[in-house]
Amino acid sequence: xxxxxxxxxxxxxSVDIRALFSFTKKAAGEAMAALKDSDGISGCVILSTCxxxxxxxxxxxxxxxxxxxxxEKLCALKGVEKGPYxxxxxxRQDREAVEHLFYLTSGLKSQILGEDQILTQxxxxxxxxxxxxxxxxxxxxxxxxxxxxGKRIKTxxxxxxxxxxxxxxxxxxxxxxxxxxxxxxxxVIGNGEMGKMAAQTLAENGGDVTVTIRxxxxxxVNIPQGCRRIDYGRRMELLPECDLVVSATAxxxxxxxEELFSQAELTKPLILIDLAVPRDxxxxxxxxxxxxxxxxxxxxESEASPEREESFSQAESIVREQMEEFYQWLEGRDVIPRIQxxxxxxxxxxxxxxxxxxxxxxxxxxxxxxxxxxIEKAAGKVISKxxxxxxxxxxxxxxxxxxxxxxxxxxxx
Numbered sequence: 001x002x003x004x005x006x007x008x009x010x011x012x013x014s015v016d017i018r019a020l021f022s023f024t025k026k027a028a029g030e031a032m033a034a035l036k037d038s039d040g041i042s043g044c045v046i047l048s049t050c051x052x053x054x055x056x057x058x059x060x061x062x063x064x065x066x067x068x069x070x071x072e073k074l075c076a077l078k079g080v081e082k083g084p085y086x087x088x089x090x091x092r093q094d095r096e097a098v099e100h101l102f103y104l105t106s107g108l109k110s111q112i113l114g115e116d117q118i119l120t121q122x123x124x125x126x127x128x129x130x131x132x133x134x135x136x137x138x139x140x141x142x143x144x145x146x147x148x149x150g151k152r153i154k155t156x157x158x159x160x161x162x163x164x165x166x167x168x169x170x171x172x173x174x175x176x177x178x179x180x181x182x183x184x185x186x187x188v189i190g191n192g193e194m195g196k197m198a199a200q201t202l203a204e205n206g207g208d209v210t211v212t213i214r215x216x217x218x219x220x221v222n223i224p225q226g227c228r229r230i231d232y233g234r235r236m237e238l239l240p241e242c243d244l245v246v247s248a249t250a251x252x253x254x255x256x257x258e259e260l261f262s263q264a265e266l267t268k269p270l271i272l273i274d275l276a277v278p279r280d281x282x283x284x285x286x287x288x289x290x291x292x293x294x295x296x297x298x299x300x301e302s303e304a305s306p307e308r309e310e311s312f313s314q315a316e317s318i319v320r321e322q323m324e325e326f327y328q329w330l331e332g333r334d335v336i337p338r339i340q341x342x343x344x345x346x347x348x349x350x351x352x353x354x355x356x357x358x359x360x361x362x363x364x365x366x367x368x369x370x371x372x373x374x375i376e377k378a379a380g381k382v383i384s385k386x387x388x389x390x391x392x393x394x395x396x397x398x399x400x401x402x403x404x405x406x407x408x409x410x411x412x413x
Contacts, residue, residue, distance in 0.1 A: 001042075001058060001059065001060060001061070001062075001334075002058070002059050002061070002062040002063065002066060002093060003056070003057070003058050003059075003093065003094050003097050003138065003139075003142070004057050004058075004059065004063075004066045004067050004070055004091070004092070004093050004097065005054055005055065005056045005057075005091070005092050005093075005097045005100065005101075006054070006055055006067055006070050006071050006074065006089050006090070006091045006092075007052055007053060007054035007055070007089065007090055007092075008021055008052065008053050008054075008085075008088050008089050008090075009051055009052035009053075009054075009090075010051045010052065010296065010297055012088050012089075012090065013088040014297065015274075015277055015278075015279055015295050015296055015297055016278075016279065016283075017085065017088055018051075018052070018053065018277055019277050019278030019279060020078065020085070021053045021074065021078055021080070021085075022053055022277050022278060023046055023048040023053065024250060024252070025128060025250075028046045028125075028128055028132075029128055029131060029132040031046055031077050032044045032045065032046050032128070032129055032132045032134035033132045033133070033134055034077060035055070035057060035070075035073060035077075035134070036132075036133070036134040038073060040059050040060055040061065040063065041057050041058070041059055042058045042059060042060055042136045042138070043057065043058045043129075043134060043135045043136030043137075043138060043139040044056065044058075044129065044134045044135070044139075045125055045126060045129040045134070045135055045139050045143060046128075046129070047121065047122060047125040048125075049118070049121045049277075050166075050194070050275065050276065050277040050296050051110070051277075051296065055070060055074055056097070056101075056139060057070060057139075058136055058138045058139050066093065067091030067092075067093065068091075070091075071086065071089060071091070098142060098323060098326065098327075099323065101122075101142065101143070101146045102145075102146045102149050102319045102322060102323050102326075103316075103319060104118060104122070104146075105118060105119055105122045105146040105147060105149060105150040106119075106146075106149050106150045106153045106315055106318070106319050107119065107150065107153065107315075108312065108315055108316070116150070116154050117165060118150075119147065119150040119154065122143065122146060122147060122150070123147050125143070126139075126140070126143040126144070126147070138330070138333075141326065141329060141330075142326060145322055145323075145325060145326045145329075146322070148322060149318055149319050149321075149322035149323075152318050152322070153315045153318050153319075156314070156318065157311055157314045157315045157318070158311060165197060165201070166275060166296065166299055167197060167198045167201045167202070167246070167273075167275070168201060169299040170273055170294065170298075170299050171201065171202075173298070173299055174271070179244075179271065180206075181202055181205040181206055181207045181244070182205060182206030182207065183206060183207075183208070184207050184208065184243040184244055185207075185208050185210075185241050185242045185243050185244075186202045186207040186208060186209045186210070186242065186243065186244045186245070186246070187209075187210050187211075187212065187230075187235065187238055187239065187242045187244075187245045187246070188202065188209060188210070188211045188212070188227075188245075188246045188247075188248065189212045189232070189235060189245065189246070189247040189248070189249060189255045189256070189280065190212065190247060190248040190249035190250075190255075190276070190280075191211055191212070191213060191221060191223060192248065192249065192250055194248035194275055194276075195211065195248040195249065196211075196223070196224055198246045198248055198273075198275065199211050199223065199224045199227050199246075200224035200225075200227075202244070202246070203224060203225075203226040203227055209224075209226070209227040209228070210227065210228045210229065210230050210238060211223045211224070211227050211228070211229050211230070212229075212230055212231070212232040212235050213229050213230070213231060213232060214231075235255075235256075236260050236264055239264055239266075239270075240264055240266055242270060243268065243269070243270065243271065244270075244271045244273070245270065245271070245272050245273070246275060247272070247273070247274055247275065247276060247280035247281055248275040248276055248280070249276055249280055250276070251276075251280070252278060254280060254281065254282050255276075255280040255281065256272065256280065256281045256282060256285065257282045257285075258282050258284050258285060258288075261285065261288065266291070268290075269290050269291075269292070270290060270291050270292070271291075271292050271294070272285060272286075272291060272292070272293045272294070273293075273294045273295075274293065274294065274295045274296070275296060277296060279295065281293060281295075283295075331396065335400070335403060338403055338407065339384070339387050339388075341407075342383070342387065342403070342406045342407060342410065343380055343383045343384060343387075345410040346379070346383050346410075347376050347379050347380050347383070349410070350375070350376070350379050351375075351376060354372075354375060355372070358371065358372060387402075387403070387406075390402050
């Protein structure tokens with residue numbers, strides 16, 4: 001059994017390249033189901049966010065070209081030529097892959113250190129894999145334990161930073177440049193998770209915020225408190241009044257195009273922030289006079305401090321502890337059936353040796369059978385205690401030698 005992952009992220013590729021490999025929820029479910037049906041693959045999970053896309057698989061056997069084969073399958077699913085983009089991907093296997101997932105889920109590889117949005121995204125990826133029936137026991141436990149590590153860090157570690165999300169970081173960058181959100185007219189395009197966070201944060205910083213809502217949405221649509229709403233189709237009517245526009249949708253189509261601005265009369269400077277992957281805002285708008293365009297890659301947290309290093313160290317300790325628990329489970333998963341077989345053979349051996357003695361013991365047959373069952377049960381517990389005691393006291397190689405030796409005892413018998 002092996003674990004493979006290939007991934008592309010904001011450190012290795014631009015927004016436009018990442019967009020080629022991003023998945024909507026529906027597409028991710030279909031892709032996972034297709035990969036699960038591939039030869040040799042036992043389970044599959046796809047994690048697709050604004051900052052990264054990763055494909056995880058577990059295989060029945062180690063494969064020499066496991067990562068390359070996975071990359072080729074991904075390109076085929078996305079209809080992308082594989083040659084030009086391989087350099088943007090990183091491949092990991094087994095322990096390296098496990099370590100990456102634990103650090104990632106804990107927010108230690110995020111664009112903003114310690115942010116917990118990735119924790120929700122990893123949980124959602126696992127939930128989607130379950131819906132697609134594409135996960136298996138190994139990936140299920142791996143992702144659950146990584147999420148557990150992330151939850152512990154969220155509650156036990158305080159990260160010394162001022163910006164818990166990309167929109168907070170964006171506001172801070174703008175403030176350093178002299179743009180204050182307070183009192184400014186803001187529009188947020190998109191009312192999903194990212195859009196709601198952007199709207200709420202802008203409102204909390206004193207912005208006059210309007211959120212776009214699509215008419216075809218059924219039921220009650222909630223928007224953050226203190227914000228107004230406008231139909232998505234009327235966004236260009238409001239835009240000339242805006243100082244700041246944030247677009248954060250999951251749509252594969254652009255929400256703001258150059259052609260839409262040809263008739264818009266902008267009377268003041270306009271800041272556009274594109275928080276979507278694929279892009280929501282046509283990049284050429286950044287060349288227009290009076291318009292400043294930012295995307296996901298414009299806001300990087302680069303400062304380092306002793307406080308942040310201390311937080312990282314505390315979080316890393318938790319990650320290491322949870323990783324070790326996963327490895328113990330994984331190793332036990334392979335050896336437990338062997339231990340159970342040894343236990344069965346040993347109990348059967350005892351049964352044969354004591355059966356003649358019990359047959360000569362004067363008692364009712366029903367009582368004899370009850371006594372025999374009690375002896376077998378007790379013997380099984382003693383044998384398990386002895387073997388697992390060895391596991392706890394010996395290093396892995398020595399313990400496996402002991403198990404192999406016990407297996408040979410009953411193979412030769």
